[in-house]
Amino acid sequence: MNSLQKIGQIRSTQHFRKVAIAACFGTFLEWYDFLTFATLAVVLGPLFFPSNDPNAGLLASLATFGVGMVVRPIGSALFGSLGDHIGRKPVFMITIALMGLATVSVGFLPTYAQIGIWAPILLVGLRLMQGLSAGGEIGGSAVYLTEHAGNENRGFKTSFLQLMGPLGILVSTLQIAFLQQWLSPEEFEAWGWRVPFWISILLLLIAFKARMALEETPVFLELSKHAEKNESQLMNNFKDPEIRKRMFLLFFCISSSGAILFFCVQVYTTIFLKTSVRLNPALVDQLSIFATMMLFPLTIFAGWLSDRIGRKPVVLGGILLGVIFIRPAFQLLQYFGGLYIQFSTNSSIAGIGVILTLLSLTLGLVVGPQTALLAELFPAKNRNSAATLPHNLAAGWIGGLLPLIVTWLNQVWGNSLAGLWYPTLFLGAAGITAFFYLPETKLTKLAK
Template sequence: MENQKSHSYLKVAIAACFGTFLEWYDFLTFATLAVVFAPLFFPSTDPNTALLASLATFGVGMVVRPIGAALFGSMGDRIGRKPVFMITIALMGLATISVGFLPTYDQAGIWAPILLVGLRLLQGLSAGGEIGGSAVYLTEHAGNEYRGFKTSFLQLMGPLGILFSTLQIALLRNYLSAEDFQSWGWRVPFWISIVLLLIAFKVRMALEETPVFLELIENGQKTESQLLNNFKDPEIRKRMFLLFFCVSSSGAILFFCVQVYTAIFLKTSIHISAGLVDQLSIYATLALLPLTIFSGWLSDKLGRKPVVISGLILGALLILPTFYLLEALATGANEGNITSVIAITATLIGLSGILALVVGPQTALLAELFPAKSRNSAATLPHNLAAGWIGGLLPFIVTWINQQWENSVAGLWYPTILLVCAAIIAWQYLPETKSTNLTN
């Protein structure tokens, strides 16, 4: 019986994780190609202006994530977790595939960036329903033992999405001339989404509804949308804020600092070659995978709260010094100094370790903080609000502050201050949830 349960959970985990991998791959390929998109869709005599426009378009997709979370999270409480998954995966896949067939500014004029922004909005709506909802789905299947460990695998899908995207782009840059890559090579990652979408859709068709949601139906507790009721309940409202500011915002800040902004910083601010940056990003991402699983396991042993808070404190203390160190090592790396390259790699892996402490327990925390009947909407809205408004706009805001101050590191005071505040509030108010019974 135990083996049957383990097999059933493994099947659910693979199906849920593969779909979320596709969501992240589709969503973050855009970030990986932000520097490429700048001249293709936002031509300007000033490269900085074009880059800001490209980063702003990436941010638009993040900003609308809360709308998708409100819409699909509410649907998840009302009609079930599984139907929402089918809708979000189809929406994300179709929007991403379409990006691969878009005309550039030279071909279609102003319609090129308009269409790009429109598809980015659809991606954001889909991600809002998927990311957060998938955490609830997987956690409700995980049972009460080792939830942190078993659900931490979902957090690997973001790094794996970036890794798969980065590997493709590195290979394309290696085998194509710069002219061919700029002409059509950048479209290939989006075209590959066609195959991934078909696989993900087939896998998700075999998913089962969560036992927690089925029990709600059997007990007659299935109700209309819980979204408004969540804001009327003071305890749920308090926990939504704690999730938003202390867990999801902080995880998003560290994720985009470590997985997104570092690559942009290394390429555009300190001018390390794109090929070398892609290689370094791959090494850091590979290191993040076991570190995340370890952090999820550690949260089962020590508790979610101490593990998350340790990540917040380390992030607040080390983000700024780390980027100053990367800046100092840039000259040696550009000259081919192997010691400098190794030092940069070690620094990026260190950042990955800090990120893992916050995101490893995050999947379980999202579900454990809220009662079953309102869990989907209560978890997805603050999580996507944080990821969209705080994390998604982070590269744009940091880059803008850097340009205003004419300093490539000045903008990082923004995430540092947010992490300090999150650590203080979490220390005082974040509850320990590792022993929560999810059926309540």
């Protein structure tokens, strides 16, 4: 390699790093805003949905979280189509502004005790706004970053985007843990829970400025020269049998599996340990931070591994591990949690840590290659709309409703583990389908 080639390679690496930081920070903000609500579900229940039955308040709070997930496909249909029509960058600016406005507003929302029934109505409305924004951001950002990544080591380069969801939870959890330690329970309930939503104002300004400096993807610029963006591709996606088939595989096998594991590992474990096992909330937050920290290197490793042996075997490995391990993992969490409550032994906490690490490995194997897969499955002219709709449909309808469905099934059957058969059976069906029909995509040329 001569000196000019080396300079070109350095500039290319620096350019991608700049794009990756800006895209990832914006996606982090989306996840931070969106998932802070889930982290505070136990707190928000009695404030906005007061009830004599604590379980009813929790279910109402989880249902409100689920509402934001359910409308994500609508946002993905709207913003995904716009991404193919006007460009990836303009859509980024719209979605992040919408998410920031909704999140900041939650921080100033009066509670049920202050304005009555209007409090939950307004909260649900803001969650709907967040859901529409997330639908355009999550999936579209994967396409944007992958189109900038080139054809070499795409799995590794784009795996960092998958860390933004766990990072959003981590930052939110750290804030809440600090606030709960610093404030009295009365102060936290009165105003402390609002602080994470207020902080999003600063994060929004930083992310907006970073995204203003972003460039349109080279793939979309090439399409623009040939005027292939004048027509919305959303309806055309369903007319093409091959694209329709790949959209289904993305929805059912990749995105649904990733969403189920994400909400099992990153969201439901916290709810389970606080409400079913009844561990101290501060201890649960510490365990959640540990699990998230373990997920970071495991996700990057899975992305790197998918560049070596292929996307399909890595994703299938994660799905299979999920089928085998999800329900026993929560049973073991319950067992070790019970031991800790009785005897306060360090070995019990160590056991919980091992279980959470294995759950993080399961999630990392599925989501590590996911960013690259989202873009590689589809041709350039309809990639944004074809990828974002099934991905958000899976995340919204399958993953987003999982905590609510599992909690409801647990209550119906009177067993804190009964609802976990739902994600187990779903993962089993997704794994079988992926084994027979999911194509290998690591050699795909994105400019097609």
